[in-house]
Amino acid sequence: MAGVGFKVDFDASATLRELGRLIRAAENPRDALDAIGFEFASRVDRTFDAQSDPWNRAWRPLSPLTLRLRRKRGKGAEILRDTGRLAASITHNVVGNEAHVGSNVRYGRHHQTGRRVPYRPFLPVLEGGTVDLPGDWERSALDIVRNLLRGREGGA
Numbered sequence: 744m745a746g747v748g749f750k751v752d753f754d755a756s757a758t759l760r761e762l763g764r765l766i767r768a769a770e771n772p773r774d775a776l777d778a779i780g781f782e783f784a785s786r787v788d789r790t791f792d793a794q795s796d797p798w799n800r801a802w803r804p805l806s807p808l809t810l811r812l813r814r815k816r817g818k819g820a821e822i823l824r825d826t827g828r829l830a831a832s833i834t835h836n837v838v839g840n841e842a843h844v845g846s847n848v849r850y851g852r853h854h855q856t857g858r859r860v861p862y863r864p865f866l867p868v869l870e871g872g873t874v875d876l877p878g879d880w881e882r883s884a885l886d887i888v889r890n891l892l893r894g895r896e897g898g899a
Contacts, residue, residue, distance in 0.1 A: 768892060773837055775891050779884045780835030780842035786880060787844060790865045791830040794822045797867040797877050823854060823863060833865075 768775070786797065795801045802822045805813075810820055823829055832846040845851075845866065854863045857870060869875050876884075 765892065772840060775888050776837045776840070776842040777835075778887045778891065780837060780844055782883050782887060783842065783844045783880065784833050784835040786883075787833045787865055788830065791823060796864045797880065798875075799877075802863040803861040823865070829854070829865075 790797055793799070805820060805822055813820060813825070829846060829848045829851050832848045832851070833844070834846070835842060835844045837843070850860075851865075852858070853860050855866055855868065856862070856864075862870060864870075867874060867876050867880060
């Protein structure tokens with residue numbers, strides 16, 4: 744079959760443009776990290792609403808003494824909601840290549856770690872300080888990245 748050839752021309756410019764967009768997104772992940780931080784802060788808010796930890800385990804109930812004190816002050820029996828200050832303090836921000844989610848309320852650390860008070864974590868951090876991101880949290884972060892990348896297909 745000498746002399747018989749086959750040639751395919753392929754214009755790779757669209758593929759190269761898309762690859763360039765993906766590289767730029769990877770080099771500047773701030774938008775993705777900000778969206779992930781916002782999502783995780785929202786999930787932390789939901790732990791207070793559900794009165795359970797990030798792994799959907801109910802927080803330890805309030806003690807009988809705490810319940811009696813709250814009734815005297817006319818408060819309800821929601822866990823970690825006496826004033827609402829801790830729940831309202833949950834914020835997120837991006838520092839470098841990290842999304843930070845947390846609270847600046849000092850006593851929040853005690854509830855998160857179980858130091859001096861019952862262990863009632865609201866962040867996905869175990870008692871020893873190890874981050875243990877629940878599967879649904881991890882999937883939501885991946886979905887955010889995928890959606891941001893898809894949103895860039897038609898523009899930028």
